[in-house]
Amino acid sequence: xxxxxxxxxxxxxxTGTPVTLRCHQTENHRYMYWYRQDPGHGLRLIHYSYGVxxxxxxxxxxxxxxxxxxxxxxxxxLESATSSQTSVYFCAITGTSGSRDNEQxxxxxxxxxxx
Amino acid sequence: xxxxTQLDSHVxxxxxxxxxxxxxxxxxxxxxxxxxxxxxxxxLQLLLKYTxxxxxxxxxxxFEAEFxxxxxxxxxxxxxxxxxxxxxxxxxxxxxxxxxFGTGTRLKVLA
Numbered sequence: 001x002x003x004x005x006x007x008x009x010x011x012x013x014x015t016g017t018p019v020t021l022r023c024h025q026t027e028n029h030r031y032m033y034w035y036r037q038d039p040g041h042g043l044r045l046i047h048y049s050y051g052v053x054x055x056x057x058x059x060x061x062x063x064x065x066x067x068x069x070x071x072x073x074x075x076x077x078l079e080s081a082t083s084s085q086t087s088v089y090f091c092a093i094t095g096t097s098g099s100r101d102n103e104q105x106x107x108x109x110x111x112x113x114x115x
Numbered sequence: 116x117x118x119x120t121q122l123d124s125h126v127x128x129x130x131x132x133x134x135x136x137x138x139x140x141x142x143x144x145x146x147x148x149x150x151x152x153x154x155x156x157x158x159l160q161l162l163l164k165y166t167x168x169x170x171x172x173x174x175x176x177x178f179e180a181e182f183x184x185x186x187x188x189x190x191x192x193x194x195x196x197x198x199x200x201x202x203x204x205x206x207x208x209x210x211x212x213x214x215x216f217g218t219g220t221r222l223k224v225l226a
Contacts, residue, residue, distance in 0.1 A: 031212060033214075035216075040124070040218060041218060042205055042216040042217055042218040042219045043159075043205065043216040044216070045213060045214070048212065048213070050212060058213070090158065090159070092214075094214075102209075103149055103161045103164055104149075104159075104161075104207075104214055105161075106158045106159040106160075107158060108157075108158045109158055
């Protein structure tokens with residue numbers, strides 16, 4: 001299994017509070033991704049990173065920010081959590097070359113509930 | 116631009132019968148395509164991938180998929196379903212650094 005961990009694994013928070021989710025990899029892969037998974041929508045890309053300090057938006061980036069100060073860590077921040085951000089969040093990594101032939105490897109997920 | 120459509124949100128089969136999960140894609144260039152499986156409350160695991168080599172791709176646990184350019188399809192099949200195959204399956208097309216997921220097909224296997 002690819003060395004990807006996510007923390008926390010479960011979190012319950014209240015509307016309006018900031019939340020940070022962490023993704024940590026031990027594979028030295030260049031590309032890292034944050035997705036959210038909701039019933040009927042599959043996985044939707046929030047943000048991704050193609051290197052340290054290099055990030056870009058995905059299709060559902062509103063209300064989320066990211067940071068990558070080290071190759072191994074990719075942080076997802078909800079500045080002011082809303083109930084619509086209740087979801088399961090997955091981190092993924094992919095190969096060093098960025099080739100579209102590379103499969104993604106996924107972390108175990110973080111279940112976030114915003115009350 | 117790329118997109119992927121999974122034609123069935125739910126599929127039910129009896130144990131021992133064939134499985135067919137349908138996926139159509141759209142891509143402005145020759146795509147790479149993947150199937151992932153997610154068992155309940157688990158992460159995603161790669162089943163197989165197509166990367167412009169053989170059009171018939173074999174994956175883990177007896178699954179295979181055939182890339183058909185003329186039909187823009189990449190359907191997932193298995194000759195004989197097992198109870199352990201009950202899960203959600205995602206078809207994915209990759210673009211430049213991005214991966215587009217279908218909405219998933221939930222497979223139910225009846226005893």
